[in-house]
Amino acid sequence: MSFAPRSFATPMLAFALLSLVGTPAFAADPPKTDDEKAFYAIGTSMARQLESLKPISAREMDLLVEGMRDVIDGEPLAVEQQEGAAVVRTLVTARQKVALENEKQASADFAKSEAAKSGAKTTESGLVYTVVESGSGAQPKATDKVRVHYHGTLRDGTVFDSSVDRGEPAEFPLNRVIPCWTEGVAMMKVGGKSNLICPASIAYGDQGRPGIPGGAALKFEVELIEIVK
Numbered sequence: 741m742s743f744a745p746r747s748f749a750t751p752m753l754a755f756a757l758l759s760l761v762g763t764p765a766f767a768a769d770p771p772k773t774d775d776e777k778a779f780y781a782i783g784t785s786m787a788r789q790l791e792s793l794k795p796i797s798a799r800e801m802d803l804l805v806e807g808m809r810d811v812i813d814g815e816p817l818a819v820e821q822q823e824g825a826a827v828v829r830t831l832v833t834a835r836q837k838v839a840l841e842n843e844k845q846a847s848a849d850f851a852k853s854e855a856a857k858s859g860a861k862t863t864e865s866g867l868v869y870t871v872v873e874s875g876s877g878a879q880p881k882a883t884d885k886v887r888v889h890y891h892g893t894l895r896d897g898t899v900f901d902s903s904v905d906r907g908e909p910a911e912f913p914l915n916r917v918i919p920c921w922t923e924g925v926a927m928m929k930v931g932g933k934s935n936l937i938c939p940a941s942i943a944y945g946d947q948g949r950p951g952i953p954g955g956a957a958l959k960f961e962v963e964l965i966e967i968v969k
Contacts, residue, residue, distance in 0.1 A: 791953075792836045840946060840954045847940060847957035850895040854937045854959075867920055868937035869927060877930025878967055882922050885913045885968040891961040900951040900958075909965055918943050920958070928964040936960040 771780040796804075810817055819827070855862045860870045880886050889909050892901040903910045914922050920938030928934050938958045940946065948954035 792839045793832065794835075794839075836954075843953045844940065844946075844955035847895055847955060851937050851939055851957050860937075863923065865919065865923060865942050866939040867923055867942060868935075869924055870935040870937075871932065872935060872961070873931075873933040875929030875932025875964060877932075877964075879929050880914060880926055880964070880967045882914050882926050885911060886925060887911045887965045887968050888925065889963040889965060893959045894952070895957055895959070904961075911968055921960070924960075925962060925964060928962070930964050930966055933961070933963045936962060 771777040807818075809815070817824075851866070851868055854860060854870075855868045857870065860868050862868050887909050888911075889903050890901075891899070891904045893899050899905065914925055918938065919942040920936055923942070924934065924936040924938075936959070938960065940948075940955045940957060943958050944952050944954075944956070946954045948956060952958070
């Protein structure tokens with residue numbers, strides 16, 4: 741997740757709105773008008789971009805709200821914009837580093853736990869492969885195009901991508917996807933279903949992608965429908 745604000749006012753606004761969402765008064769009075777819904781949506785959108793800054797202390801939350809109010813009320817700023825931009829960059833870098841290390845450790849623990857389950861096999865790459873239902877058809881090569889149904893989740897069960905949920909199988913060449921898929925699906929036979937646990941090193945690495953934290957291990961439930969000719 742990238743974060744390069746032009747100033748520090750935007751993250752302050754995001755977390756200020758997020759703090760209001762958590763109060764009983766706000767929870768009892770959800771947005772009703774289109775304008776209210778728009779402001780709520782702005783808050784949730786900004787907050788999602790700032791996940792890597794968590795955890796936020798009560799003191800830090802108070803300062804976020806104070807910064808927002810000072811700007812809106814036209815009060816003198818306690819931290820000028822130029823200085824604020826510099827310290828925001830430092831903060832983001834430091835917290836993203838901590839978040840990455842925490843995710844990598846948690847993902848390693850998750851993969852180890854999955855590897856210990858009955859029927860699981862771990863390859864040299866770190867892929868944890870479990871046959872759910874054996875197929876009886878052909879086995880694809882890494883250069884083949886395949887048609888599959890899949891359901892992808894993070895280690896906590898959060899769904900980040902799912903052809904099953906969309907109700908439409910996906911087609912792609914096996915050599916144009918993440919290494920975990922190239923290896924794992926090539927181990928399957930048509931008609932089979934398997935679970936793939938993909939360490940970040942054979943998925944999206946330390947960079948991650950939208951909806952997937954850097955360093956994250958991923959779980960895929962895959963059904964190999966056919967090899968597309």
